Amino acid sequence: MRLHKRDHRFDVDLADGRRGWVRDAKAGDAKAALTTVGEVVRERPRTLLLGEDEIWTPKQWREHRLNWCPDGAWLSGELDGFFIGLYAIMRGTRRTDRHKAEFGIWLAKSARGLGFGRVMLQAGEAWASDHGVSRIELNVFTNNERAIEVYRAAGYEPEGVMRSAYRLPEGGTIDALRMAKLL
16 A cells, blocks of 8 residues: 555555545535434444434535645545545643643544555644644544554554443443553
8 A cells, every 4th residue: 555645635556556545525525424424323333422312414514624724624434436534633621721732533444454544644744743633532432453553553552441431322331542642
């Protein structure tokens, strides 16, 4: 896989010869993004906390979306002309935590294992570098071993397990691993 950065677009040459990209999310991505989020929300075992009744409308998505700016960025992934994922990174809002940002990532099952997760992480780190952010962090369910390995390979380190961190929409609780990378 080769990565080429142009402004806020990251072109990806995949090992299988296809080309994809990660770029600023646009208002017109709302419907495709929400479809992908819905697919990930319905997966079991669960990898997202979000319940189906919490998925935004396209209007809400457009209202919350951030262009590449000091407060954060929303990035879309595309492959073969199809939306395949979303990466959102948000900077801390208080003076004491403006040096850090937290991200979430949603990747369609059909696009996993191709390197898009790594590219989205690299794009988030490029945003952080552009805006003086020195720490990126996330929570990941402890049963999401595939994602944990991707994060570890990208340099994110475990900082601790939060027991019963979240209540699931269908009942019960789930543990989460806090991970972070210092840039």
